[in-house]
Amino acid sequence: MCRAHTGHETFRFLMKKLFASLSLVAVFSVYVALRQMGGLPYISVAPADSASDSSSSAQGTASAIRQIPYRDGSYTGISADAFYGNIKVQVTVQGGSIADVRFLDYPKDRPNSVEVNTYAMPLLRSEAITAQSAPVDTVSGATFSSMAFNQSFASALAQATH
Amino acid sequence: MKDTRLIMGMPITVEIADAGVTPEMLERAFARFVAIDEQFSTFKPASEVSRFNAGAIAAENLSDDLQEVLRLAEETRRQTQGYFDIALPDGRIDPAGLVKGWAIRRVARQLKNGGCRNFCVEAGGDIQPSGVNGAGKPWRVGIRNPFNIEENVKILTIGEHGIATSGTYVRGQHIWNPFRRDQPVTAIVSLTVIGPDVYEADRFATAAFAMGKEGIAFIERLPGFEGYSIDAHGTATMTTHFSEFILHASDTNLSSKEYEYGHSFHQQTPHLSAIPSPPKKGERRVRGTCDAQYFHYNSI
Numbered sequence: 001m002c003r004a005h006t007g008h009e010t011f012r013f014l015m016k017k018l019f020a021s022l023s024l025v026a027v028f029s030v031y032v033a034l035r036q037m038g039g040l041p042y043i044s045v046a047p048a049d050s051a052s053d054s055s056s057s058a059q060g061t062a063s064a065i066r067q068i069p070y071r072d073g074s075y076t077g078i079s080a081d082a083f084y085g086n087i088k089v090q091v092t093v094q095g096g097s098i099a100d101v102r103f104l105d106y107p108k109d110r111p112n113s114v115e116v117n118t119y120a121m122p123l124l125r126s127e128a129i130t131a132q133s134a135p136v137d138t139v140s141g142a143t144f145s146s147m148a149f150n151q152s153f154a155s156a157l158a159q160a161t162h
Numbered sequence: 163m164k165d166t167r168l169i170m171g172m173p174i175t176v177e178i179a180d181a182g183v184t185p186e187m188l189e190r191a192f193a194r195f196v197a198i199d200e201q202f203s204t205f206k207p208a209s210e211v212s213r214f215n216a217g218a219i220a221a222e223n224l225s226d227d228l229q230e231v232l233r234l235a236e237e238t239r240r241q242t243q244g245y246f247d248i249a250l251p252d253g254r255i256d257p258a259g260l261v262k263g264w265a266i267r268r269v270a271r272q273l274k275n276g277g278c279r280n281f282c283v284e285a286g287g288d289i290q291p292s293g294v295n296g297a298g299k300p301w302r303v304g305i306r307n308p309f310n311i312e313e314n315v316k317i318l319t320i321g322e323h324g325i326a327t328s329g330t331y332v333r334g335q336h337i338w339n340p341f342r343r344d345q346p347v348t349a350i351v352s353l354t355v356i357g358p359d360v361y362e363a364d365r366f367a368t369a370a371f372a373m374g375k376e377g378i379a380f381i382e383r384l385p386g387f388e389g390y391s392i393d394a395h396g397t398a399t400m401t402t403h404f405s406e407f408i409l410h411a412s413d414t415n416l417s418s419k420e421y422e423y424g425h426s427f428h429q430q431t432p433h434l435s436a437i438p439s440p441p442k443k444g445e446r447r448v449r450g451t452c453d454a455q456y457f458h459y460n461s462i
Contacts, residue, residue: 124378126399129315129392131307134409136317137295138175140354141287141306142329 163188169195170203170262172286178273179280179296187276191269191283198265201227204256215254234365235260242369242380263326263364266290270360283360288326290360302409308352308392315398316354316390318407324360328353328371349375352392356407362387 074092164177165188176191203209210228213219224232235248235257248257266283270290273281280293282301291301300321304314308329318325329352353371357363366387370377378399381389388404 124382124399124401125405126397129307129396129398131310131313132304132315132317134302134317136302136304136314137177138282138284138289138291138301139287139304139306139314140284140289140325140327141311142308142327142352 165192167192167195170199170265170285171205172262174285175283176269177282177295178278179282179294180278183278187273187278190276191273194269194272195265195285198227198261198268201225202231202257202261202265204258211255211257231257231260231264234264238365238369242366245372246365246369259368260365262286263288263324263361266324266364267359267361288324288360288364290324291320292322305354305390306352309396315392317409318356319409320356320407323356323358323407324363325354325356326360326364326367327355328367350377350391350393353377353381354390355381356388356404358386 072093072095163183163185164175166173166175168174169192174192174195176188178187178191200206200208201210204211204215206212207216210219210225214221214224214228232248232255235246235255238246238260239248246259248255248260250256262285266285266288267290270281270283270292273283274292278292280295282289282291282295284290287306289303291303295301300319303318303320303325305316305318305327307313307315350371353367355363355367355370357366366381366384367389370380370389373380375393378389378391378401381387382401388401388407390398390400390404392398
């Protein structure tokens with residue numbers, strides 16, 4: 001039992017080490033891609049919809065700081081050695097902001113690497129949120145305020161009864 | 163036929179698009195929600211959960227429904243390594259974080275058993291669609307913009323899957339990391355999960371949200387689930403196959419393409435490697451103390 005526990009701890013330690021090195025390499029690859037845009041060290045996180053026609057949409061995102069705007073386009077970082085495979089990312093810029101970061105290459109050719117990959121680095125894509133105008137049947141979101149709903153509900157009923 | 167009512171402290175909408183729909187079908191659906199509320203609400207002294215918490219009912223005398231919910235809650239607690247827990251520090255239980263999705267699942271099954279094929283049940287932002295809408299098209303589901311509730315940031319068609327969103331933006335901070343009770347989750351403001359059905363989506367959305375930035379990676383590693391998280395800066399992060407559910411602007415003139423649900427999930431039980439480690443290595447987690455894994459989900 002003690003031996004098994006030690007093995008588990010060793011595994012976790014190795015995973016952490018691998019994840020740390022993987023993160024560094026990924027960050028470096030993104031850095032190189034950004035350097036191609038000449039925008040470092042400022043990373044703009046202004047959402048793409050800040051320039052849209054909806055003024056109210058800016059209320060929650062106005063705090064995002066837009067600094068040096070990037071040139072639009074796709075930029076590919078170097079293929080960086082992550083010890084058990086290479087990592088290469090592509091950054092897409094739209095409207096001066098980072099719209100997408102994709103992994104073009106990542107360690108996936110060896111079973112061991114796949115294990116590490118699924119454990120430590122999911123292939124997550126990022127984008128700035130943008131308002132969609134097409135009609136929908138229903139909306140998923142955090143729970144509505146009951147009080148606000150009640151008020152609206154009551155006022156609607158009041159109109160309905162007059 | 164569609165109606166919205168306030169039950170369980172939240173707006174619940176049931177829409178039935180079948181040709182032979184009758185008002186009684188809607189009534190039966192809402193009546194089920196009311197019955198579940200009467201049984202599980204911690205705000206109603208006469209509810210079974212309240213009486214159980216008061217020690218008025220022995221565990222062996224609980225109803226089948228409550229026993230099932232307790233079993234599912236324990237299963238979820240294990241699968242999320244304690245990030246989801248209905249146990250309160252004082253020994254009472256609050257199954258609210260689980261009951262919403264479970265209730266929608268129950269009502270959806272009741273509708274199907276009653277012969278309904280095309281319907282959409284939504285409770286507090288969690289949704290179970292089935293079949294097609296009144297226009298004969300797949301139900302279109304929006305993901306609400308957490309910074310402007312009048313807007314959607316994604317429009318999806320999810321087939322028979324369920325979808326749920328956990329967030330902080332409507333009721334203020336209402337989810338805590340059970341391992342760091344002093345720190346409310348702030349980095350992520352909205353996390354949407356698509357799963358095999360709404361119950362599955364709801365429970366993992368709740369747990370993943372409590373994990374903060376790690377939550378979307380947790381969903382990525384969870385077989386059969388996809389997710390879309392939005393952080394406080396308005397940057398979204400999505401899982402690898404989430405985009406297969408997105409209805410793109412070019413698709414909005416509906417075509418037969420929408421009917422091709424190419425996204426087939428691997429239906430597997432979540433496995434251990436999908437569970438992230440707790441935030442602090444070696445941190446003790448003991449049930450029944452102030453530092454116990456305590457999941458606060460004020461959904462009702």
